[in-house]
Amino acid sequence: MTVDAILFFILALISIISAVSMLFSRNAVYSALFLIINFGTIASFYLMLGAPFLAMAQVTVYAGAIMVLFLFVIMLLGAEQLRHSQSIGWQQPLAIILGAVLLVEAGVIFFSMRDTSGMLPSFSTLDSEAAGPLAIGTALFNQYLLPFEITSVLLLVAMIGAIVLTKAEKRAR
Amino acid sequence: MPLNYYIVLSAILFTLGAVGVLIRRNAIVIFMSVELMLNAANLAFVAFAKSYEALSGQIFVFFVMTVAAAEVAVGLALIVAIFRAKHSINVDELSSLKQ
Numbered sequence: 001m002t003v004d005a006i007l008f009f010i011l012a013l014i015s016i017i018s019a020v021s022m023l024f025s026r027n028a029v030y031s032a033l034f035l036i037i038n039f040g041t042i043a044s045f046y047l048m049l050g051a052p053f054l055a056m057a058q059v060t061v062y063a064g065a066i067m068v069l070f071l072f073v074i075m076l077l078g079a080e081q082l083r084h085s086q087s088i089g090w091q092q093p094l095a096i097i098l099g100a101v102l103l104v105e106a107g108v109i110f111f112s113m114r115d116t117s118g119m120l121p122s123f124s125t126l127d128s129e130a131a132g133p134l135a136i137g138t139a140l141f142n143q144y145l146l147p148f149e150i151t152s153v154l155l156l157v158a159m160i161g162a163i164v165l166t167k168a169e170k171r172a173r
Numbered sequence: 174m175p176l177n178y179y180i181v182l183s184a185i186l187f188t189l190g191a192v193g194v195l196i197r198r199n200a201i202v203i204f205m206s207v208e209l210m211l212n213a214a215n216l217a218f219v220a221f222a223k224s225y226e227a228l229s230g231q232i233f234v235f236f237v238m239t240v241a242a243a244e245v246a247v248g249l250a251l252i253v254a255i256f257r258a259k260h261s262i263n264v265d266e267l268s269s270l271k272q
Contacts, residue, residue, distance in 0.1 A: 012182050019189040019209060028201050035205050038186075042212050045179070049223045051231050054215075061238050066208065066245050073249045074201055077256050095195030099188050106184040110177075136235070139228050151239045158243030162250035 007048065015041040027081055032070050039063040053133040179220035186213035200252050200262040204245070211241050 015038055022034040039062045046055035140148050186209060193206030215234045222230025256262050 008178060012178070015182070016185060016189070019186055022202075022205065022209070023189060023193045023197065028199055031202050031205055035209065038209065039212065042216055045216060046219055049179070049219050051219050051222070051234075054219060054231055054234055057235065057238060061242060062208070062212070066242060069245060069249055070201065070205065073253060077253065077262065092196045095192055098195070099192035102191060103184060103188040106188070107181075110180060110184070135228060136231060139232055140235070144232055147236060151236060154243050155239065158246045162246045165247070165250040165254050 004048065008045075011041045011044055011048075015045075028074050029071065032067055032074060035070075036063050036067050039067070053136045176220055176224045180217055183213045183217040183220070186210075186216070198263050198265055200255070200264055200267075201249075203264065204248055204252070208241060208245070211237060 018034045018037040018041070022031045022038065025031050025034065039058060043055045043058040043063070046052075046058060190206045190208075190210035190213060193209065194203050197203055197206065215237055218230045218234045218237070222228065222234075252262055255267065259267065261267070
């Protein structure tokens with residue numbers, strides 16, 4: 001057990017526990033806070049995998065911007081807890097069973113693939129400079145310039161869409 | 174650290190997100206579960222990018238993050254609009270297309 005492996009297992013445990021707590025906490029604010037913990041652990045995984053730029057983007061974009069937006073909307077609507085309404089009773093056990101089936105299926109595919117072809121190599125050496133912000137920026141602005149520009153149009157559409165969606169409702173009242 | 178551990182963790186997180194979409198009735202929590210699934214996919218992308226020493230996996234994660242941000246902005250605007258119209262974000266009560 002190297003230090004890397006111990007760190008991985010501790011972080012994986014925190015990540016899974018926070019995801020499960022997100023699912024089963026009654027209050028939506030607690031769900032959002034547990035999800036922030038989960039995003040933090042995933043950012044540390046990115047650091048361990050030699051992707052420092054993505055780790056920082058994860059913290060600022062996901063744990064920062066997106067989750068602040070979530071918390072803002074939860075508190076704006078005052079919708080932390082739902083009124084209890086009658087729902088389909090057999091749906092939740094069925095969902096858990098289906099989720100278990102999905103996991104088992106993924107596991108079977110994964111382990112059978114590993115046994116036959118050995119397609120998943122274990123990584124040992126990678127220079128961390130190869131995936132730094134400089135390399136990512138160079139690739140983004142040379143090889144992936146067109147997708148990058150299309151992304152800006154996508155963000156513009158999302159911005160206009162959010163404004164229009166909330167404004168049209170105000171006019172109708 | 175072998176790649177396998179990261180892929181298994183990614184599968185577990187993705188399954189938890191899928192179960193969350195199915196069992197929760199709060200539309201905002203369903204959105205959070207979708208974010209969890211996107212993050213699980215991103216983790217697999219970064220792990221494979223490291224394993225094959227290719228940068229394109231990380232670039233793709235960057236684009237997925239952008240799409241997720243756009244999706245959250247539009248989705249939360251939709252939830253706010255729905256809440257104004259029906260005073261609830263319980264997905265069981267949002268069963269009719271017209272008022």
